[in-house]
Amino acid sequence: MAQDTVARAVRDAPVSGESLLKARGIEKHFGPVQALTSVDLDLPAGQITALCGDNGAGKSVLTKCVAGIYQIDHGQFFWEGQPVQIHGPRDASRLGIETVYQDLALADNLDIVQNMFLGRENVRNGFLNEDDMERAASKTLANLRVTTVRSIRQPVASLSGGQRQSVAVAKAVMWNSKLVMLDEPTAALGVVQTNMVLELVRRLRDRGLAVMVISHNLNDVFQVADRIAVLYLGRMVAQDHASAFDRQSVVEYMTTGTSSRGQRVDGEAGTHGAG
């Protein structure tokens, strides 16, 4: 409980306005294993929240709970202030929640348009309406300024890693989504490609979407994150504006669940109480 108080105090102080998604007291266990313990999470619109944590901290479980793939045992989600139930992936996408998983789930033999519309094709008189789909896909890519692809009709197999990630993100935002969660979007990418994807993530935020990025890479986290949330053994041990953290404190939160430095920073700032 002491840790809960820390987290809540850290969280409540700086967040202004209503969060798009609020999770309160989320609990999830698999048999005897408690994967999430009373987790609170805020994902405000127009901000990038980085979700950090060591392996097994519960990042993926939390993401999958929000995406509707796992059912939570206890707790409550609030969407635009209203309590909501997320019982399955369809509930999540109906609310406007889209997830880009690490493996991207693209079919290499299909082209960009075909992948972006996979499962939600535009059909007229029983036949695919390729013209409208191509127009919508190219509009979405242009809005996100994904301009490095040579042709929107090229098979995904011929794209670079960064371009593939961009297509997966564009696929996620095409459906009027309001919250996009990205699982390790830069894990397999080189420097240039990483910058390209991070730039894309910033553009999502600038369009007013709530963005959650799961990442191990603290370089990326500090480059793009407006807010940072750290999970440690299934508990949310820290959640605040990115400026309240430095690398050292994030690493300490990730590995030990507390941070001497982090608390000192908070203490000096005088904003956030420390338990």
Add this chain to the structure above:
Amino acid sequence: MARAEAPESAPDPTAAAEAAELELPPEIVAQSLGQWFRGWMVRIRSGDSGVLPVILGLVIITLVFEAVSPHNLFLSAGNLVNLFQQSAVIMVLAMAEIFALLLGEIDLSVGYVGAVGGVIAVQLVQPRTTNWPWWAAIIAALLVCAVIGGWQGTLITRLRLPSLIVTLAGLLVFNGLMLILLLLGPFSGYPNLAGLSSNLQVLYKLMWGAIDPIVSWIGMVVVVGLVGFLLWSGDSRRRRSGLVAPPVSLTLMKIALIAIVSVVVVGICNINRANTGVVEGVPWVIPIVLFVFGAWMLLLQRTQFGRYVYAIGGNPEAARRAGIKLAAIRTWCFVLCSLTAGIGGILYASYLGGMSNNVNGGQLVLYAVAAAVIGGTSLFGGRGKVLHGLLGGLVIGGIYNGLYLLSFDVQWTFIVTGFVLLVAATIDSLSRRSATSGSAARV
């Protein structure tokens, strides 16, 4: 091109981007015929050659057999029509097999499922027993084949049995069923299509009947005109609204190619091919095969169902996450595979003028798989077109026909076809390897 307009977005390392561009299908990036041709050459050199190997194979087969066949019989009108009739069954069975291959599965039962369909159709029209009208017999035969496909597909998708095993069992079971069906009725195992009954005649004429030359020409003009108009209006509509479209000259070239091939085929068919008397006109089997081809091409390229088949073949997990019902689509593919095999079986019965226990469905299925792969369909799923069945079927029919003209025995047909299949499978494997290693290098 787009990169120059948006310098602020981080570009790829130039070399990688160039490499990626070069491997693109030329028809989606080329602005002119010259560009298209250059892009095409690059793709061929990088191992992704499309239908080029099979077209080359057809040209080689034609030249070699024309040169060495006695009295240059190979390219005579009579032999070419005969060749098409021989290839038709393999073409249709190959188009059936493509439904399984696109999923990354295989159907070894198409030969005997087709044979079961053929026997049912032949038995039902016999005037001395059931005496069904020809159309009812065909519908019943195709329905039985579709049910067989549904049964096999259900075992494969719901019980998760490997398609290789289920359809291998099917090869045996339906061989047995064919033999049982053959023995029904007073035909001592050889029901045939000889006789004056109009229902027998119609089934016989599926392969051996010909359309009047004048009607053939008119039909050809209508079909080519319609296809040409659809191609032209589709491409120019896309060009007008700024969508990805091939250059005008390429569209015109495609239409011209279709027109030339059609004129040549109809022209050859309209030459009198009989030694005595008059036999001329396009055999019925040609429009039948083209109809199957057109229907399945539309289904696979232009409908949601077809898109899902390709998606499942390419990445089943992506398809599942997209909300596609994998089991249903897969089962329907096996239904369509067996249904198409039934069409092939009925054509085969017509070709043989009846059915007998000499029908070798095991060999037919191997020819069908070989034809699909020779045509360019991948054994690994997700890559292939109905057109590949047509072209691959012509290759196998050409080898069979040519060696027969040279009075080689059937063992040489097997050996030559086997080697052609090996070459085709090697091309498939190599182009697949170069594609995957290429994308791995670009990650």
